[in-house]
Amino acid sequence: MKALKDEFLEILSNYQGILHKVNLVYFRNASDREDNFQEIIYQLWKSYPDLRNKDSIGSWIYAVSINTSISRLKKKTRIEYREELPEPVDTYDIEEEASRENDFRLLLQAIAGLNEIDKSIMLLYLEEKSYDEIAEILGISKSNVGVRINRAKELLKKTLNLTEHGN
Amino acid sequence: METNRLQNIWKNNETKIKLKTINELNQSLAARSRQTINNFLIFFAIDVFVCIGVIVFLIITALNRQGDILYQANNAVLSLVTLTSFVISLLSWIKLRNNKFNLPLKEWVEQRIRLLSKWLLGKYSKLYIVLIPILLVMINISIHVYYEYKPLIEVMKNEESVIGLIIGFIIGVFVSIFALNKIRKYQIKNLGNLKEIYARLCNDAI
Numbered sequence: 001m002k003a004l005k006d007e008f009l010e011i012l013s014n015y016q017g018i019l020h021k022v023n024l025v026y027f028r029n030a031s032d033r034e035d036n037f038q039e040i041i042y043q044l045w046k047s048y049p050d051l052r053n054k055d056s057i058g059s060w061i062y063a064v065s066i067n068t069s070i071s072r073l074k075k076k077t078r079i080e081y082r083e084e085l086p087e088p089v090d091t092y093d094i095e096e097e098a099s100r101e102n103d104f105r106l107l108l109q110a111i112a113g114l115n116e117i118d119k120s121i122m123l124l125y126l127e128e129k130s131y132d133e134i135a136e137i138l139g140i141s142k143s144n145v146g147v148r149i150n151r152a153k154e155l156l157k158k159t160l161n162l163t164e165h166g167n
Numbered sequence: 168m169e170t171n172r173l174q175n176i177w178k179n180n181e182t183k184i185k186l187k188t189i190n191e192l193n194q195s196l197a198a199r200s201r202q203t204i205n206n207f208l209i210f211f212a213i214d215v216f217v218c219i220g221v222i223v224f225l226i227i228t229a230l231n232r233q234g235d236i237l238y239q240a241n242n243a244v245l246s247l248v249t250l251t252s253f254v255i256s257l258l259s260w261i262k263l264r265n266n267k268f269n270l271p272l273k274e275w276v277e278q279r280i281r282l283l284s285k286w287l288l289g290k291y292s293k294l295y296i297v298l299i300p301i302l303l304v305m306i307n308i309s310i311h312v313y314y315e316y317k318p319l320i321e322v323m324k325n326e327e328s329v330i331g332l333i334i335g336f337i338i339g340v341f342v343s344i345f346a347l348n349k350i351r352k353y354q355i356k357n358l359g360n361l362k363e364i365y366a367r368l369c370n371d372a373i
Binding site: 005009010012013016017020021037038039041042043045046047050051060063064066067068070071074101103104107115116117120125126127128136137138139140144153156157 | 173174176177178179180181184186187188189192193195196198199200203267268269270271272273274275279357360361364367368370
């Protein structure tokens with residue numbers, strides 16, 4: 001059991017970026033993200049013994065993280081929309097950093113306007129997953145993925161352009 | 168804005184994510200597991216406490232009324248129902264907690280819809296409307312008859328006792344149906360949300 005747990009924690013440590021990114025897309029404040037992070041870890045641990053194909057660990061983590069986040073969103077009656085970005089690790093070029101951070105903030109704001117399915121599709125698209133992988137993680141057809149990505153991209157671009165011109 | 172610029176903005180901010188150490192991850196897992204165990208223990212303790220309390224009361228009162236067969240039958244049926252409810256509540260809790268999230272989104276939503284639909288709209292989903300009034304009558308009789316120090320038949324002939332039982336019954340039915348409807352409404356809302364997600368996932372033509 002201890003060996004299994006150590007193996008699980010090792011995998012989790014290598015792939016935890018996925019959990020943080022799913023959290024960024026679905027939850028807007030740090031405390032919600034931390035709660036959801038713990039819930040995802042717990043759900044991953046529960047289903048870890050059923051993981052047969054160790055080659056598809058990434059897909060498994062995406063699937064559990066997205067399902068857990070959507071389930072948690074549905075339980076919450078009110079979601080606080082207070083923007084909180086992760087703390088920067090360094091400030092080597094403050095101006096460039098500020099501009100990047102602003103772009104990222106705008107992108108997150110635009111994603112927040114999408115519905116929960118399109119949020120996960122956009123996240124997987126931004127993570128440069130193939131249509132096949134996205135279709136497998138979400139259990140929908142490749143053509144559906146294509147249609148949704150194009151539509152969500154258009155929406156994001158429109159929102160981002162509007163916000164940029166508005167600023 | 169170019170499409171791949173979206174991906175670049177996303178990628179550029181990857182380094183800003185503060186990763187946790189293995190020890191911190193272990194602590195998060197331990198904290199969440201402890202929370203689940205504690206929730207289960209609280210639920211289990213309340214369930215056991217209530218069930219044992221009711222059964223002990225029913226056995227003691229039945230033993231004190233050894234000549235009153237109707238009263239004893241009433242208490243025996245109530246004990247059986249209490250035990251059955253105890254087992255069903257534990258099994259339902261375990262089933263709900265064992266829901267696995269390691270499926271593709273569409274399959275997972277489908278599974279949740281099936282589970283909730285079975286509970287909320289299945290063959291026995293409205294059984295509580297019949298069971299609650301019957302059980303309330305039986306519990307009221309069990310308590311009232313015991314403290315009247317008379318056989319069940321005699322108590323039922325007393326006009327004051329019958330009025331008291333009817334009032335107790337009406338209040339009990341109102342409170343329990345109200346509470347159950349609140350829970351059902353919440354779950355039906357959940358089911359509606361899941362169906363909405365499922366419909367969106369199925370709709371290729373959007």
